[in-house]
Amino acid sequence: MTMPLPRYEQVKRHIMDGIEGGSYVAGDKLPSENELVRALGVSRMTVNRALRELTEDGHIVRRAGMGSFVADRRMRGHAADILSIRDELAARGELWSANVLALEARPMPKEVAAEFGAKAGEQAYYLLVLHRGDDTPMELEERWVNPGIAPELLAQDFTSRTPTDYLLAVAPLLRAEHVVRAVAADARDAKLLEIERGSPCLEIGRRTWTGERVASYARLLYPGDRYELTARFSPVGAANNT
Structure with a gap:
């Protein structure tokens, strides 16, 4: 029997499905915490944990007063590009x-x-x-x-x-x-x-x-x-x- 994912993991999976499926691309703004609470029927604390862990894993970037954005997987340095x-x-x-x-x-x-x-x-x-x-x-x-x-x-x-x-x-x-x-x-x-x-x-x-x-x-x-x-x-x- 497969145990259901914790609610915060379900929120993370919902967001990652959008990123991996192409609904959101690098630089796109994600739905706000309030929008995710309403759309997914979960608590604000659950959404906050999901966004925090996605930030720690480098999948999104959170900007104070602006919201959450999809991270760019290929970055550029100040003095030189990160090139192979x-x-x-x-x-x-x-x-x-x-x-x-x-x-x-x-x-x-x-x-x-x-x-x-x-x-x-x-x-x-x-x-x-x-x-x-x-x-x-x-x-x-x-x-x-x-x-x-x-x-x-x-x-x-x-x-x-x-x-x-x-x-x-x-x-x-x-x-x-x-x-x-x-x-x-x-x-x-x-x-x-x-x-x-x-x-x-x-x-x-x-x-x-x-x-x-x-x-x-x-x-x-x-x-x-x-x-x-x-x-x-x-x-x-x-x-x-x-």
């Missing part, structure tokens, strides 16, 4: 391939745990992937992922799909933070990227959020002579057309 290395290489006419060097659950070291607002030693998914363009090493991706955001991550084949593509598909990324700096390649990174130890590299530290939770923290390393970072900026006060 595969797409970047394709734009240059290069064929992407990847070597998965690590894909496992690991306790987070102190500095990584701090990025997640967690305690050192808590478990997260860890992956290390070397991305190649026309068989030349182009990007070393070292990433930690919140297991609650992508519970099936360890079962994925990242030689056929990039981690970025997978995460964009399963987790609505609403916000990102990029820290860009110049670094010298250490012995491990130099060997993997097939460059001399101490060679200049571009390092991007990227933290992303799904809803109100940190989804992943990645260290992306590029040989300095094989990669450039570009960004578009609008004049101060210009309308945002993205």
Whole structure:
């Protein structure tokens, strides 16, 4: 015998059916709490819980005084778009391939745990992937992922799909933070990227959020002579057309 869903789960399912069925698309305003109470015959407390959990899971965005809106599953960062290395290489006419060097659950070291607002030693998914363009090493991706955001991550084949593509598909990324700096390649990174130890590299530290939770923290390393970072900026006060 199948037990009926709790009322708040029924409200969540009603809203998600509308989003997944195309009745609501990214940016659309959802019915107000009062409208959902009347339409579904549930309490305001039940609707509030449903909307809160959908917000925490990153499916909707709630704006004070304005209402609830469908989240955009593919976000854009301030300094650069969140793009897959595969797409970047394709734009240059290069064929992407990847070597998965690590894909496992690991306790987070102190500095990584701090990025997640967690305690050192808590478990997260860890992956290390070397991305190649026309068989030349182009990007070393070292990433930690919140297991609650992508519970099936360890079962994925990242030689056929990039981690970025997978995460964009399963987790609505609403916000990102990029820290860009110049670094010298250490012995491990130099060997993997097939460059001399101490060679200049571009390092991007990227933290992303799904809803109100940190989804992943990645260290992306590029040989300095094989990669450039570009960004578009609008004049101060210009309308945002993205």
